[in-house]
Amino acid sequence: MLDHLAAIISDGILLxxxxxxxxxxxxxVLGIMGIVNVAHSAFIMLGSFFAFELFRxxxxxxxxxxxLALPVFFLLGTIVYRLLxxxxxxxxxxxxxxxxxGLMVLxxxxxxxxxxxxTRVITASYTNASLVFGSLYIAQVKLIAGVLALVLTFLFWxxxxxxxxxxxxxxxxxxRDAALSVGIDVRxxxxxxxxxxxxxAGAAGxxxxxxxPFSPNTQVQWLAWAFLVVILGGLGRVANTLIAGLVIGLxxxxxxAFLPFDYVYLVLYVLLAAILVLRREGLTLAxxxxx
Amino acid sequence: xxxxxxxxxLKIADVVAGYTAGHPVLRGVNLTAQPxxxxxxxxxxxxxxxxxxxxxxxxxxxxxxxxxxxDHQITNLPPHRxxxxxxxxxxxxxxxxxxxxxxxxxxxGGWTMRGDRARLRGAVEAMFARYPHLRELRERPAGSxxxxxxxxxxxxxLVVCDPKVLLIDEPSVxxxxxxxxxxxxxxxxxxxxxxxxxxxxxxxxxxxKIADYVYVLNSGKNDVEGDRSAFEGDLGVMVRRWLGV
Numbered sequence: 001m002l003d004h005l006a007a008i009i010s011d012g013i014l015l016x017x018x019x020x021x022x023x024x025x026x027x028x029v030l031g032i033m034g035i036v037n038v039a040h041s042a043f044i045m046l047g048s049f050f051a052f053e054l055f056r057x058x059x060x061x062x063x064x065x066x067x068l069a070l071p072v073f074f075l076l077g078t079i080v081y082r083l084l085x086x087x088x089x090x091x092x093x094x095x096x097x098x099x100x101x102g103l104m105v106l107x108x109x110x111x112x113x114x115x116x117x118x119t120r121v122i123t124a125s126y127t128n129a130s131l132v133f134g135s136l137y138i139a140q141v142k143l144i145a146g147v148l149a150l151v152l153t154f155l156f157w158x159x160x161x162x163x164x165x166x167x168x169x170x171x172x173x174x175x176r177d178a179a180l181s182v183g184i185d186v187r188x189x190x191x192x193x194x195x196x197x198x199x200x201a202g203a204a205g206x207x208x209x210x211x212x213p214f215s216p217n218t219q220v221q222w223l224a225w226a227f228l229v230v231i232l233g234g235l236g237r238v239a240n241t242l243i244a245g246l247v248i249g250l251x252x253x254x255x256x257a258f259l260p261f262d263y264v265y266l267v268l269y270v271l272l273a274a275i276l277v278l279r280r281e282g283l284t285l286a287x288x289x290x291x
Numbered sequence: 292x293x294x295x296x297x298x299x300x301l302k303i304a305d306v307v308a309g310y311t312a313g314h315p316v317l318r319g320v321n322l323t324a325q326p327x328x329x330x331x332x333x334x335x336x337x338x339x340x341x342x343x344x345x346x347x348x349x350x351x352x353x354x355x356x357x358x359x360x361x362d363h364q365i366t367n368l369p370p371h372r373x374x375x376x377x378x379x380x381x382x383x384x385x386x387x388x389x390x391x392x393x394x395x396x397x398x399x400g401g402w403t404m405r406g407d408r409a410r411l412r413g414a415v416e417a418m419f420a421r422y423p424h425l426r427e428l429r430e431r432p433a434g435s436x437x438x439x440x441x442x443x444x445x446x447x448x449l450v451v452c453d454p455k456v457l458l459i460d461e462p463s464v465x466x467x468x469x470x471x472x473x474x475x476x477x478x479x480x481x482x483x484x485x486x487x488x489x490x491x492x493x494x495x496x497x498x499x500k501i502a503d504y505v506y507v508l509n510s511g512k513n514d515v516e517g518d519r520s521a522f523e524g525d526l527g528v529m530v531r532r533w534l535g536v
Binding site: 164167168170171174175177178179180181182183184185186 | 348349350370371372373374375379380381382386387388389390391395398399400402403405448452
């Protein structure tokens with residue numbers, strides 16, 4: 001029984017770390033820039049296909065693809081910001097939402113044309129291997145993806161906390177006019193921030209693609225996961241997002257272990273509704289106090 | 292710190308600007324802020340005082356007119372580039388970055404010096420030497436400080452990169468009389484260092500007390516202007532006229 005519980009907890013923690021990076025970019029872009037990037041999950045899905053194609057065509061290991069995804073998707077994010085968001089941002093937030101929704105549909109449709117709706121998996125040398133600690137078995141691929149997610153979360157946290165550019169990005173989210181007054185080029189930093197959010201989405205896609213089967217349609221499910229993390233963790237705080245991801249990962253594995261599969265999503269979405277209805281900022285404040 | 296010799300004059304000529312096209316708040320304002328002086332802008336609510344500061348600071352693009360600093364045309368300069376020209380704005384209301392620490396707030400004031408980290412660190416430490424009461428608060432989030440302390444952080448952040456022209460909007464709003472008096476003393480100290488100060492204030496009496504020259508705006512236009520001595524009489528008459536009483 002204890003071994004079973006330990007397996008559930010370790011599985012939940014590793015999944016939670018990946019859910020955290022799936023929500024991190026969304027949370028930071030929404031919290032700091034005020035952009036509801038509903039296309040975030042489409043970039044996650046593209047991240048999975050990025051790893052899939054690198055592995056299939058060039059034999060590049062998904063671990064390498066994870067790090068390659070960061071600059072590639074960062075560049076993609078800054079291009080999207082400069083071509084699309086910079087134009088709609090001036091008009092209104094709702095225009096931005098519509099634009100991002102359009103982008104999501106476009107990416108999903110183009111992906112369906114490119115890869116069809118068939119489900120894909122990435123089968124690396126360690127995909128089906130397990131590590132054994134006493135009587136505890138941990139899927140090697142989950143451990144690798146979890147550690148990668150943790151490293152990325154730490155890098156994001158350290159960047160925002162300890163670098164002047166990171167502090168300027170946080171300042172921009174707290175008082176945009178004051179940031180402009182001290183000489184910060186808010187538009188340039190917004191492009192950087194959006195690029196970082198998309199880089200995070202791409203890397204999350206690689207990590208998710210290492211574990212789960214995926215297709216262009218999977219992004220809708222991942223969008224729900226990412227929003228669940230954001231709503232639970234609040235906006236713009238790396239540590240809160242990490243904790244929210246861990247809570248959701250643990251809840252999912254516990255529910256999967258003790259409930260019929262069909263009830264797992266029901267529990268998570270009821271939780272989501274309950275948070276929204278009862279006290280939207282409640283858990284955020286609780287987490288803030290705990291840190 | 293002494294910038295007196297290099298502080299340029301700020302000249303505003305026939306500026307028309309507003310928040311909605313075709314509905315200007317400023318309807319042809321003319322003003323000169325002399326170097327090393329405190330120029331005060333007074334006027335009733337809605338006269339366009341804060342709008343004028345926002346236009347000078349680049350937050351509003353004038354429809355017509357010009358804004359010139361020394362020999363530099365800055366009329367259409369975006370707000371983040373004003374600091375490069377030595378112009379700094381202290382906006383109305385709280386403008387700290389509340390979740391950043393006091394030290395981080397002041398450090399960001401020196402954003403234009405970010406290429407020279409040693410100089411930036413030195414400038415931040417100089418601010419803690421200048422405002423020693425902030426030193427012990429340096430690791431506190433700015434949002435957790437009192438109103439007066441936050442204003443001190445804002446002033447330190449304003450002057451950390453040694454700007455020559457300060458645009459100050461309602462510096463005493465929400466402060467106790469004692470703290471407000473300290474703020475006005477600090478503005479006089481900044482003027483004594485040779486900085487050009489353009490001050491918008493609702494506290495007519497306090498503003499006139501430190502002014503070298505006063506402009507009064509009304510309905511987005513110049514009304515009256517003159518040296519401080521011209522405004523030292525019965526302020527009640529002037530205020531009653533603004534109110535239309």
